[in-house]
Each structure stands twice: as structure tokens, then as C-alpha cells.
Amino acid sequence: xxxxxxxxxxxxxxxxxxxxxxxxxxxxxxxxxxxxxxxxxxxxxxxxxxxxxxxxxxxxxxxxxxxxxxxxxxxxxxxxxxxxxxxxxxxxxxxxxxxxxxxxxxxxxxxxxxxxxxxxxxxxxxxxxxxxxxxxxxxxxxxxxxxxxxxxxxxxxxxxxxxxxxxxxxxxxxxxxxxxxxxxxxxxxxxxxxxxxxxxxxxxxxxxxxxxxxxxxxxxxxxxxxxxxxxxxxxxxxxxxxxxxxxxxxxxxxxxxxxxxxxxxxxxxxxxxxxxxxxxxxxxxxxxxxxxxxxxxxxxxxxxxxxxxxxxxxxxxxxxxxxxxxxxxxxxxxxxxxxxxxxxxxxxxxxxxxxxxxxxxxxxxxxxxxxxxxxxxxxxxxxxxxxxxxxxxxxxx
Amino acid sequence: xxxxxxxxxxxxxxxxxxxxxxxxxxxxxxxxxxxxxxxxxxxxxxxxxxxxxxxxxxxxxxxxxxxxxxxxxxxxxxxxxxxxxxxxxxxxxxxxxxxxxxxxxxxxxxxxxxxxxxxxxxxxxxxxxxxxxxxxxxxxxxxxxxxxxxxxxxxxxxxxxxxxxxxxxxxxxxxxxxxxxxxxxxxxxxxxxxxxxxxxxxxxxxxxxxxxxxxxxxxxxxxxxxxxxxxxxxxxxxxxxxxxxxxxxxxxxxxxxxxxxxxxxxxxxxxxxxxxxxxxxxxxxxxxxxxxxxxxxxxxxxxxxxxxxxxxxxxxxxxxxxxxxxxxxxxxxxxxxxxxxxxxxxxxxxxxxxxxxxxxxxxxxxxxxxxxxxxxxxxxxxxxxxxxxxxx
Numbered sequence: 059x060x061x062x063x064x065x066x067x068x069x070x071x072x073x074x075x076x077x078x079x080x081x082x083x084x085x086x087x088x089x090x091x092x093x094x095x096x097x098x099x100x101x102x103x104x105x106x107x108x109x110x111x112x113x114x115x116x117x118x119x120x121x122x123x124x125x126x127x128x129x130x131x132x133x134x135x136x137x138x139x140x141x142x143x144x145x146x147x148x149x150x151x152x153x154x155x156x157x158x159x160x161x162x163x164x165x166x167x168x169x170x171x172x173x174x175x176x177x178x179x180x181x182x183x184x185x186x187x188x189x190x191x192x193x194x195x196x197x198x199x200x201x202x203x204x205x206x207x208x209x210x211x212x213x214x215x216x217x218x219x220x221x222x223x224x225x226x227x228x229x230x231x232x233x234x235x236x237x238x239x240x241x242x243x244x245x246x247x248x249x250x251x252x253x254x255x256x257x258x259x260x261x262x263x264x265x266x267x268x269x270x271x272x273x274x275x276x277x278x279x280x281x282x283x284x285x286x287x288x289x290x291x292x293x294x295x296x297x298x299x300x301x302x303x304x305x306x307x308x309x310x311x312x313x314x315x316x317x318x319x320x321x322x323x324x325x326x327x328x329x330x331x332x333x334x335x336x337x338x339x340x341x342x343x344x345x346x347x348x349x350x351x352x353x354x355x356x357x358x359x360x361x362x363x364x365x366x367x368x369x370x371x372x373x374x375x376x377x378x379x380x381x382x383x384x385x386x387x388x389x390x391x392x393x394x395x396x397x398x399x400x401x402x403x404x405x406x407x408x409x410x411x412x413x414x415x416x417x418x419x420x421x422x423x424x425x426x427x428x429x430x431x432x433x434x435x436x437x438x439x440x441x442x443x444x445x446x447x448x449x450x451x452x453x454x455x
Numbered sequence: 456x457x458x459x460x461x462x463x464x465x466x467x468x469x470x471x472x473x474x475x476x477x478x479x480x481x482x483x484x485x486x487x488x489x490x491x492x493x494x495x496x497x498x499x500x501x502x503x504x505x506x507x508x509x510x511x512x513x514x515x516x517x518x519x520x521x522x523x524x525x526x527x528x529x530x531x532x533x534x535x536x537x538x539x540x541x542x543x544x545x546x547x548x549x550x551x552x553x554x555x556x557x558x559x560x561x562x563x564x565x566x567x568x569x570x571x572x573x574x575x576x577x578x579x580x581x582x583x584x585x586x587x588x589x590x591x592x593x594x595x596x597x598x599x600x601x602x603x604x605x606x607x608x609x610x611x612x613x614x615x616x617x618x619x620x621x622x623x624x625x626x627x628x629x630x631x632x633x634x635x636x637x638x639x640x641x642x643x644x645x646x647x648x649x650x651x652x653x654x655x656x657x658x659x660x661x662x663x664x665x666x667x668x669x670x671x672x673x674x675x676x677x678x679x680x681x682x683x684x685x686x687x688x689x690x691x692x693x694x695x696x697x698x699x700x701x702x703x704x705x706x707x708x709x710x711x712x713x714x715x716x717x718x719x720x721x722x723x724x725x726x727x728x729x730x731x732x733x734x735x736x737x738x739x740x741x742x743x744x745x746x747x748x749x750x751x752x753x754x755x756x757x758x759x760x761x762x763x764x765x766x767x768x769x770x771x772x773x774x775x776x777x778x779x780x781x782x783x784x785x786x787x788x789x790x791x792x793x794x795x796x797x798x799x800x801x802x803x804x805x806x807x808x809x810x811x812x813x814x815x816x817x818x819x820x821x822x823x824x825x826x827x828x829x830x831x832x833x834x835x836x837x838x839x840x841x842x843x844x845x846x847x
Contacts, residue, residue, distance in 0.1 A: 084705070086662050086669045087791035093780035093801040100805070101790045103540045103662075103672045129539035130513045132695025144555055144581040157513075157693070165693050169580030170555035251496050259494045261512050261697065282568070282576050284540025284674065288699035294494070369502045376500040378511050389503050393510075 061119060061234050062303035068115040068296060082293045083107045104281045108289040112296045113264070116254070119233040119299070120246050122266035124273035126280050127287040127295070131229065131249025132157050134263030135196075136165075137279045138225050138247055141272070142193040144170030149192055149222075151178040151208070152406055153201035155249075156395035158227070159406055162196075163399055175406065178208040179339065185216045192220070198227045199236075200343070203355045203390040203414045205330040207339040210346050214242025223272070225265075229253070229381070234306040236347040239268055252381030253352075255298040256305050260291045305383065305419055309352035312422040316415065317354045319426055325433050327359040327411075352417040353380050355390070361410040365389060366436035368413060373420065373428040380416030385425055390414050470529060470645055471714040478524030479707065490521045492704045514692050518700040522707050526665070526675050529644040529710070530657050534684035535677040536691050537703060541640065541660025542568050543696035544674030548605075548636060548658065549573070551690040552683075555581030557604045562589040562619060564612035564818045565638065566660075567807035575809070586814065589619040590750070592627065599631035608654075609638040610647075610757075613792075614766050614802040614826040615819045616741045618750040621757055625653030634683075636676075640664070640793070645717035646759045650679060663793030664763070666709040667716055671702040716795070716831060720763035723837065724829040728765050730838045736775075736845050739768040739824075764792060766802075766826045769845065773822030777801065780825060782844035785836055792828035797837050800826040 059067075073081055083106055088099040099105055109127050117125035128134040135158055142148050150162055152175040162173040176187040178197045188195075195217050199208040210226060217224045225245040226238035232253040238246045248254055250262035267273050280286050287295070317331040332343040333350040343350075358364045367387075368376055374387040378394045388394060390408045398407050417425065468476070479490045493516050498509045509515050519537050527535040538544040549572070553559060561573065563586040573584035587598040589608055599606070606628040610619040625635045636656040637649035643664045649657050659665055661673040678684050691697065698706075721744065728742040740747075743754035744761020754761060769775045780788055786799040790806055800806055803822045807815060815821075829837060 084670050086666075086672050086794075087789040087798070090788045090790070090805075093777040093788060094804055101672075103542065128695070129543070129697050129699070130695030132513060132693065133539070133697075134695075136694040136696075140576075143579040157695075161693050165550060165690065168550070168554035169577075169582075171580070255496075258496050261496050261695075261699070263695065279576065282542065282572050283546040283696070284538070284542030284544075284568075284672070285546075285694075285696045286539065286672075288539070288671070288702050290701040291699045365503055376503060377497040379497040382497075386497075392503055 064118055065303045066300055068299070069111060080108060080111050080293070080296065082289050084289050102289065103284050103286060106286070106289050106292070109287050109292040112287070112292040115296060115299060116248065116250070116264045117266045120228070120239055120266040121233070121237045122239050122246065123268050124270065125264050125266040126273070126276045127250070127292060128263035128265070128280065129285050129287055130261045131251055131263035132161060133285040134247050134249070134265050135161060135227070137276050137285065138196070138245055138265055139166055139171070139194070140279045141223060141275060142171050145191065146193040147172045147174060147189060147191040148194045148196060149174055149176050149184065149187055150196045151198055151201060152176060153204045153206055154196070154198050155202045155227070156397045158196070159402065160397040160399070163402055178213065179206045181209055181212045181216060184213060188217070188220045188222055192222050194223045194225055196225045196227070198230065200230050200332055200351060200353070202230060203395065203408050203412060205332060205335070205353065205355060207332060207335060207343045209342045210238055210241040210243060218242065230353055231347055231351045232302060232306055234303050235310070235349040235351060239266065241346055244269060244272060250295055251379060253306060254302060255295050256302060256381060256383060257298050258379065258382040258384065260294040260298070262287050262291055262295050306349070306352070308419045309417050310349040312419070312425060313352040313354055313417040314350060315422050316417055316425060316429065319429070320354065320356050323433065325358060325363070325437060327357045330355045353414065354417065355412050355414040357409055357411045358413070359411060363436055364411040364413050366439055367432050370432035370435040370439070371428055373424055374415070380414070382416065383419050385418035385420060386416045388414050473525070473528045474713050475711045477528035478521045490518055490704065490707060493518045493700050512700065513695050513697050516700050516703070519698050519703040522703040523675070525707065525710060526659070527677050530639070530677045531644070531648055531650055532657070532677045532679045534679070534681065535675050536684065536687045537661070537698040538674035538691065539696050539698055540672045541658070541662055541674035542572060544658055544676050545569055545572055547687055547690050547694065547696055548656065548676055549577055549582065550694065551686045552634065553577070553582045553604055558583040558585065558602060559605045559607060560598045560603050560633070561586050561607040562609045562612055563587055563814070564615050564617050564820070565607070565609040566613045567802070567809045569609070569638070570814070571809035589624055590617050592620070592623055595624060596627050599627055599633060603628070603631060603633040606633045606635045607638070608635065611641050611743055611762060611764065613641060613764070614807065614824060616743055616764060616766060618743060618753050620753055621649055621652040621654060629653070641764055642758060642762050643713060643717055645714050646721065646762055647757060650677070652757060655680060656683065661706050662791065664717060664720070665713060666706040667713060667793060667795065668709050669791060669794035669796065670709070671705050673698050673702050673706055719831050720829060721760035723831070723834040724763050724765055725761055726834040727827065727829050727837055727841070731765070731767055731841070734845060736769045737767055738770050741766045763829050764826065765829065766824055768821065768823040768825065776823040776825045779844045782847050783840050785832065785840040786827070792826070794828070795831045797830035797832060798828045800828070802826050
């Protein structure tokens, strides 16, 4: 079955009334057949029928046998990070979502896990960085927010020889464009808040795998730490994923046009978008993914100008998150990546003049016109009052 | 952060009023009496960084905030954080306050999921957990002689209902430099106020009495200490173990009847306990509200009433206990407590299966132990159901 068909036809469960949209099992507990025999479900923290459907669907879309759905993308990454124990090490890409960096730099070390950052676009550097303590390699490709490309099949080959697990955060592309398990990854992680849910109405995360033992350990942590996705949110996610293929197709097409406009714009210094990447990176991306995705970032050479562009848009909303039906714009350094600790900012923080766009499904001409007017307005507007930028890092996400 | 639903009451309101009004006010835009369900992941910013208190629902959500304010008010505190489940709250507590090499002392009888979390998850990350009989001040004092970061109490303890003197334990812990958290799930603030007794933090599985309708799983941590709260909020955001807005809304609705329900739960449980106490087949009965309960005096001192939970054994041990559980009709055999429905549970194989067998036996969680969470039905119907099951 093709991915777009599977999006529309998730497993239906066993609803006795044949409801096409599955029921929301908003229940904490389940009556048991007897005191010593258990039914399939006993307690919703452990497993819930609505959550099971969304897990089955995400696993199917990723070409995996198993998936666990979590309360948020960070809860999913937390569970994956649990595969390393005290004394072991996680290798992580050096351009990652700020919340992932916060987890790995401020939470994991307190549990005795060491974390090292490595340029995952450089397979030789990754191989050299692996030590006997390394348990897990965590990769984003394209990375957030600089859209750098890592060669997943090559990394998978390297880590397999060294007994290290490869976890790929696929939130930027979704399984419609890239299926890391087929490329050799052991785990695929999602912030399902993004493209999978797609409607900005649910925070959710997932980890899919083909390995029953790894899945068992993730399910154990989901249950033991109580971080599973709520039934109503599971249902919203199932509903949202019906249009995943359609949305992503449109979002890719619109993003490509917008990236081209930006690349030719005199006020834009550099555009980061897989379809416009350097030939080697582009070749890798096109080999392992079937589209560029819908996130674009660009620099202007001037943080003030970038800020004014972000604030001059009308149709794009200034908001964190990406992958939704509505287009959004942000300054990663001050928003999604504001949580990177001070001591790591020099190495891991995105450039201050970087603007990140997530392209939605509005008419692309409206989006192009909005960006055009915002750039014109930003160029001609006077310097802003100094205090408008003061509190930007006050609410790390 | 601005809180859109603050309500200021001039008088010091009673718990029954707080349960309905604390933390919420009519929606400023429409006047809707009930807090809207903010099923939104993100929030528009007027300019970069210029937000209205909310930026991303993992960091904060107005519906969840309303519930947090209400739960804090009920426990007599200023701060609360809600979580996806009770165990997620325990996880956040441990990750926020303990690091590799730190030590926690816990009551030797606690919910089985708490035991699993410390023995099978956090132990792997270098956190040392010692389970001691916190009901015995000498043993507690001895355990606290080694450097201890946190004392975790569950009183009454699930499922044997053993009590710990919170004020005394808090005094010992504070003298030893440890913080004290009380899992108040079984009694709720309606029947016990741990912060008033000296605890630093209160933990809830809101899945139980707080939401009360068996409709959600959720957790909460409540404190008066702004610094502790900050550390918890940071950790929750970092690990993303958040409560969903819809579950927060259901819990806001459910908690409105908490004072009413807890009063009735306790009345009904006492009626059922008196019936069981007089029944010839019973060999062991544990209910803090009964005069025959060994720690009844302590229960009178630190609880408003006995609560909904009782545990018993019948002659014939495990086999006979299982037969009773399989014969009940009205009581639902299910792994939960604190709902409107009376729930009957076999702790050894269900809620406490994750506790090592030797720890179960030492602490009285025998194979024959039956746990009953007495619901809101007419207690005579529950008694009839139990009588039929006991005498069949």
C-alpha cells in the first residue's frame, strides 16, 4: 500500500458499531475478566485502544513494526535517551532542535549520561567520535534549523559495526518524504505536533522501530514514567494524519517556490533548503528523501533586519513550532533555540540573523506577496525602540 | 507569566468553594463560565518574544494552568505543575531533585509503580532508593543518618493503609537536611493537608479521586516553594511529560465534586468496613477509620476521615480471595481506585505486581490481600454484593 493510501486508511480497530472514525476511549481503567487473568487492556497509562490505533498507524507509515506514542515530542526523545544508562554516552548532532539540546545538556548528565556533539553531516567525524561508551547516535536530517543533510544509510552502516543504535528525528520531513528505518535506522522519533498532526491542535510524540526488544524497552519506559499520549490527543492525531500526504505534497511545492524567490532576493544572504543545498548534500538528500520538506531558513546578514522581517509579516504567524497547515515564521536563536545553555551557544546556537519559515497550505501567491511586502517594509522601516527585544529569551521552549 | 484566569476572593474560602472556583474566572472574551479547552499547540506572538504568557503548549497551556491554580489552592499552596500521569509527576520530581549519586528514602509500602520507577528505572541512572518503614520513627531516623536528598511518604500506604506521622517524619527529615514529599492521592486535600503538617511537596495521581470519574490519567506536584516549583516546571518542559488540555479540562470539571465525593466515599467505606469487621470469614481487615485499626489515633489526628480504601483477607488465603474477587458483580474488578464505581483489586498480581515478592511479603501485601476502593453507590448494594461473594 502506498503511503498516501495508508494515511487515509488506518487500521480500524474493532469497534462493534463499525464507526469509521474510531471511538475515543476516554477511560483510565478496564474491567478485567478475573482477578488473575488480564484482558488486552488494563490501565490507560500502560496502553489505551485509541492510542494503540495511532501507534499502529505511525508504525505503518514509517514502515516499522512497532511504535509508542508520547505526550510530546520531548517525551518521545526522553524515552529514546533512556536507552543509554549511567556511564554510557549519547552522540548527538551539533545542529538540533533547542529542546533536544536542553534535554541532553541539562537533564541527561544529571543521570550520569555523557553527551558529545558531532557534525553528523561528516560520517568520518561520526565514526571517529564513537567510543566504547557510545550507546546511541541521535541525528536530525535535515537539521533544525540549518537544514544540513546527514547520510543516513552511511551512518547506519557505521554505527551497526560499532554496536551503537541510530535514532533519527524525522519530524522535519515525515514518513511521506523519508523513511529512516528502511535506510537502516534503529529508531525513528517524531514530534507528531508538527507535520503528523499538522493542524496545530495537539502536542504529541512517537518512536517507531522494527526491533521488538527496543520497542519493549520504550514501552516499559512509557509505562514506568507515565508519558503516554492521551486518548483525545491520540484521536486528534489520527484524524490529522488522514491528510498528511496531501498536506506535505502541497507544502513541499509551495516551499520550493518560496525558497527560489528568497534565493534570488537581493536582501537575502543565504537560503537553507535541501533543494538548494550544495551538490554533495543535495545528492544525499535526493537519494534518501522524496521531497525537500516545508521548512526553509535564511539569513540577511543583519539580525535587526531579520527581526523586522519577522515582525512585518501579516499572513505568516510569529510562532514556534512548524509543520502546521498555517505558515509560520520565527527567529530560531530567540525562540525555538533560546533554551540552548549559555556555555553551548557558541557551538550549537543558530546564527542571530537566521529566519525560519514553515510553509503551510495557504495559496502560495499570498505567501509570496506577504514575504515580499515584509522584506520591503523591513528594509524601509526605522530602527525599533530598544526595549522590544529585551524579553525574547525569557520563555525558553 | 500572566495568568488569565486568576480569581481574587476577599474571604478565605472553604475547600468546597475552592474546588469550584479556584483558578478560573469567566472567559474574558465571551463570558463562557467554563474555562475553554485550549487545544492549541502554539500561540501567536505580536512581535518576536512579545507573547501573552503562553508560547507553546508543552511549556504552558491556559487550560492546564487553570487546573494547576485550582489544585494548588486546594492543597493550600501557590504552585502546582500537572503531568501526563501520576508516575510522570514522580519521574519529574525525581529528575528535578535527584541526580546520580543522590539518595532517596521512601515508605516501604507505596504504590507498585513508584517502586518500579525507583528500582528499575532511576537505579540505572545512579539514584539510590531505600525503602523503610516510615511508620517507625526509630527506623526512619536511622535511615536518614546517611545523606538523603528526599523523603517520599505515602500515607495511608497503598494497599495496606499503614500510616506515617507526617509532622514527625517531616521534622526528622528536615533535621537531616532532606525535603519531604507526600503522595496524597488516597486522601486528597479534602481529608489530609500534608503541607500544613510540614511537607515540602504534595504529589497526586489525579487519575484517582481528584478527577474522580475514571476518565483520565494525570498527575500533579504542588508546593509553596517558588524555587522548587521553578525546578519542576523546567524539568517538565525539558522532558515534555505534560498533561493534555482536554484531560486538564475534564479534571477541572471532576474536581468540583471532590469535597462532596470524599465525604461520601469515607461514609460508605466505614459502613462497608463495619460489615466486613463483623463477617466470620474475614481474617484481616485494614481500614484507618475503624477503632480497631492499630493506628486509628494517628488517623484521627492527621486525617479528616478514614478515606475510601480498605483491604482485607478471607480465610483460605489467596485462592479464597481470588474467588471473592471473581464472584462480585457490582464491584468492578479493575486496576484503579478513587472512582465513582466501587473497584476491587488484587494488589499482588495487579497494582503491586512490579514490587519484588519478598518486599511484598515483608510489608504485608500477601497473595490473599483484597483491596477495595469504595465508590459512591448506595453502600447497602456494595455490602450485599460482598456478602453474596463471601458466602457463595
